[in-house]
Amino acid sequence: MAINNLKNEDNPALQNLRFDYLDHLESESIHIFREVAGQFERPALLFSGGKDSIVLVHLALKAFRPGKFPFPLLHIDTGHNFQEALDFRDEFASSIGEKLIVRKVADTIKEKKLTELKGKFASRNALQTFTLLDTIEEFKFDACIGGARRDEEKARAKERIFSVRDEFGQWDPKLQRPELWNTYNGRIHKGENVRVFPISNWTELDIWNYISRNNIELPSIYFAHEREVLEYEGQLVATSEFVQIDESDKVSVKKVRYRTVGDMTCTAAVASNAANVEDIIKEIIATKTSERGETRIDDKVSEAAMEDRKKGGYF
Amino acid sequence: MDILRFITAGSVDDGKSTLIGRLLYDSKSIMIDQLEAIEKQSRNKEDGEIDLALLTDGLRAEREQGITIDVAYKYFNTPKRKFIIADAPGHIQYTRNMVTGASNADLAIILVDARHGVVEQTRRHSIIASLLNIPHIVVAINKMDLVNNSEDVYNNIVIDYAKAAATLGLKNIKYIPISAINGDNIVEKSERFPWYEGNSLLDILETVEVSSDINYTDARFPVQYVIRPQSEELHDYRGYAGKIISGIYKIGDKVTIQPSGLETTISNIEIEGRQVEQAFAPQSVVLHIKDDMDLSRGDLIVHTDAQPNVANEFEVLLCWMGNKPLEAGNKYLFQINSRVVKAVVKEIAYKLNVNSLEKEDAPEKAVLNDIVKATIKTASPIVFDSYKKLRVNGGAILIDETSNVTVGACMIQA
Numbered sequence: 001m002a003i004n005n006l007k008n009e010d011n012p013a014l015q016n017l018r019f020d021y022l023d024h025l026e027s028e029s030i031h032i033f034r035e036v037a038g039q040f041e042r043p044a045l046l047f048s049g050g051k052d053s054i055v056l057v058h059l060a061l062k063a064f065r066p067g068k069f070p071f072p073l074l075h076i077d078t079g080h081n082f083q084e085a086l087d088f089r090d091e092f093a094s095s096i097g098e099k100l101i102v103r104k105v106a107d108t109i110k111e112k113k114l115t116e117l118k119g120k121f122a123s124r125n126a127l128q129t130f131t132l133l134d135t136i137e138e139f140k141f142d143a144c145i146g147g148a149r150r151d152e153e154k155a156r157a158k159e160r161i162f163s164v165r166d167e168f169g170q171w172d173p174k175l176q177r178p179e180l181w182n183t184y185n186g187r188i189h190k191g192e193n194v195r196v197f198p199i200s201n202w203t204e205l206d207i208w209n210y211i212s213r214n215n216i217e218l219p220s221i222y223f224a225h226e227r228e229v230l231e232y233e234g235q236l237v238a239t240s241e242f243v244q245i246d247e248s249d250k251v252s253v254k255k256v257r258y259r260t261v262g263d264m265t266c267t268a269a270v271a272s273n274a275a276n277v278e279d280i281i282k283e284i285i286a287t288k289t290s291e292r293g294e295t296r297i298d299d300k301v302s303e304a305a306m307e308d309r310k311k312g313g314y315f
Numbered sequence: 316m317d318i319l320r321f322i323t324a325g326s327v328d329d330g331k332s333t334l335i336g337r338l339l340y341d342s343k344s345i346m347i348d349q350l351e352a353i354e355k356q357s358r359n360k361e362d363g364e365i366d367l368a369l370l371t372d373g374l375r376a377e378r379e380q381g382i383t384i385d386v387a388y389k390y391f392n393t394p395k396r397k398f399i400i401a402d403a404p405g406h407i408q409y410t411r412n413m414v415t416g417a418s419n420a421d422l423a424i425i426l427v428d429a430r431h432g433v434v435e436q437t438r439r440h441s442i443i444a445s446l447l448n449i450p451h452i453v454v455a456i457n458k459m460d461l462v463n464n465s466e467d468v469y470n471n472i473v474i475d476y477a478k479a480a481a482t483l484g485l486k487n488i489k490y491i492p493i494s495a496i497n498g499d500n501i502v503e504k505s506e507r508f509p510w511y512e513g514n515s516l517l518d519i520l521e522t523v524e525v526s527s528d529i530n531y532t533d534a535r536f537p538v539q540y541v542i543r544p545q546s547e548e549l550h551d552y553r554g555y556a557g558k559i560i561s562g563i564y565k566i567g568d569k570v571t572i573q574p575s576g577l578e579t580t581i582s583n584i585e586i587e588g589r590q591v592e593q594a595f596a597p598q599s600v601v602l603h604i605k606d607d608m609d610l611s612r613g614d615l616i617v618h619t620d621a622q623p624n625v626a627n628e629f630e631v632l633l634c635w636m637g638n639k640p641l642e643a644g645n646k647y648l649f650q651i652n653s654r655v656v657k658a659v660v661k662e663i664a665y666k667l668n669v670n671s672l673e674k675e676d677a678p679e680k681a682v683l684n685d686i687v688k689a690t691i692k693t694a695s696p697i698v699f700d701s702y703k704k705l706r707v708n709g710g711a712i713l714i715d716e717t718s719n720v721t722v723g724a725c726m727i728q729a
Binding site for chain 2: 065
């Protein structure tokens with residue numbers, strides 16, 4: 001036991017046991033992935049082609065290679081996604097030889113005669129929960145792995161790594177299971193499912209540092225490019241067929257990049273010249289606005305917007 | 316750069332949320348939009364001052380009632396470290412939340428109101444920190460501005476606390492006078508306490524040595540998942556995936572599979588598909604063994620010359636977290652790392668008074684937030700170390716088999 005009281009640098013045998021903070025985060029996430037594989041029969045990994053889910057897939061590669069993933073990749077496609085992210089999604093899934101399932105919100109709208117929102121930024125964000133729940137039922141998924149991080153939002157800061165949802169996908173923050181040590185209780189009743197968040201403890205900066213260290217490729221929209229945008233309440237929204245453009249709108253071509261990639265209707269771009277990962281890391285360190293605050297149009301609605309969506313089955 | 320996980324223990328009245336808000340704010344981890352959001356909310360309150368506590372209260376019910384219900388996790392970085400704060404409520408009815416937050420913590424900040432000194436709640440928080448074996452304690456004596464930054468007041472509290480700590484066996488205690496609301500001694504060392512020779516709180520958090528808390532002598536590897544590609548080129552590949560929770564493994568090491576007791580040798584170690592000569596805690600790796608053995612999730616690969624305990628009956632300190640009470644004779648599932656077995660709570664020996672550490676007569680039923688000493692018997696043997704010696708292989712949970720809820724936290728007392 002004496003060795004325990006020594007500092008690493010005092011003991012020659014321990015000198016190459018260097019393990020920095022990204023190594024810690026990576027190992028924790030791999031551990032969570034393997035717990036999912038060990039505890040569930042039919043998991044799925046939610047993969048959108050966004051940076052957080054790309055990092056998730058890279059962590060899964062580290063957790064399971066040379067074996068195959070014990071789960072398919074799943075994308076709930078709202079139909080409002082950026083083409084660059086969709087192309088990346090397909091190419092990446094095929095390059096690693098893993099199965100990708102895509103289910104479309106447009107099909108759910110047609111089948112279930114759902115009512116779409118109208119208006120300037122008519123978002124399908126709320127409707128995608130219907131498609132997700134249908135898909136969970138279709139494939140009998142018992143665990144859905146997602147790339148949510150606790151630093152993104154206050155309600156997320158309180159969610160467990162293994163978050164149990166009832167058969168309606170609802171989150172009850174007051175009935176969460178205590179999560180102790182590195183022991184994850186994924187036991188559920190039939191019909192329930194668990195949302196698992198392996199990168200809960202990562203921040204936006206951690207994600208970028210990890211992308212940099214591992215030379216992870218990303219869709220081009222994360223890097224500065226010229227794009228036609230309209231300015232709306234201080235945010236830059238890409239013009240597209242999904243956004244209603246009024247005569248009074250100020251439309252111009254600007255050099256922008258995306259800090260987060262969601263639907264074209266609810267994700268704003270940021271003015272930026274950052275052309276590579278190192279530039280982006282500098283920009284994030286210098287920034288004064290949070291990732292969601294800068295880029296999510298849907299969170300500003302109310303203080304509890306995220307909490308309410310999660311209670312309703314949202315990721 | 317590494318990671319420090321810490322818990323803050325105290326109530327709203329001690330200025331806990333203000334302290335966290337201050338750490339985030341002064342380390343520039345709060346963004347403008349988040350600040351605007353809390354400014355807007357603060358305006359809805361009467362005094363109109365920015366309420367830094369609003370940063371940590373994530374749920375609507377918490378904001379409405381001005382209380383913290385659940386453990387919230389907060390993150391900030393300095394050039395020296397990444398910090399993960401588990402912000403747990405301090406009231407007695409939330410003992411289970413503090414236990415949860417403390418289970419992973421490298422350090423606990425125990426907040427003491429300088430006007431009130433060491434009170435029942437301080438003792439309770441310190442007892443929980445000691446039961447959960449948190450390696451480092453920082454006693455932050457807050458609201459020093461309200462006692463005229465008095466050295467005497469500070470010294471008396473330090474003497475009182477040291478007495479209480481001695482009976483608890485707490486180690487590595489540091490004391491610091493602060494004023495969270497004014498930011499004194501939080502990020503920068505304050506000039507208001509010329510008599511204080513230590514560093515600022517952030518400085519302490521940045522420099523406390525945590526890598527030496529890892530046990531590198533007792534090698535433990537719980538198997539989480541077996542990788543078997545069964546492809547043509549990897550026909551015979553069989554790798555044991557898991558995280559080394561303690562110790563170091565090298566190719567050629569003599570190991571024992573527990574609980575079966577079979578002996579073999581480490582034939583290969585892989586990280587990301589690359590072969591490495593050695594791997595160490597807390598790395599996630601794939602181990603291969605020389606002999607063809609029946610080995611699956613829940614088994615442990617340990618060094619033959621540093622064996623854990625293998626038993627199906629043992630004593631635990633048990634923090635009860637269920638809404639339904641615990642009675643001797645109740646059956647549950649017992650989960651330690653990746654191993655899950657059926658178990659019965661055979662006997663409750665006594666109840667621990669979390670405010671005084673006194674042993675009280677065993678209650679007929681243990682209820683939510685009770686901490687009791689109990690004997691557990693499992694249907695098949697489990698592989699464990701004493702919690703005091705090896706936290707990562709001595710902590711376990713009890714699960715109610717009918718509701719699937721986690722109802723108990725066990726610290727094994729071997």
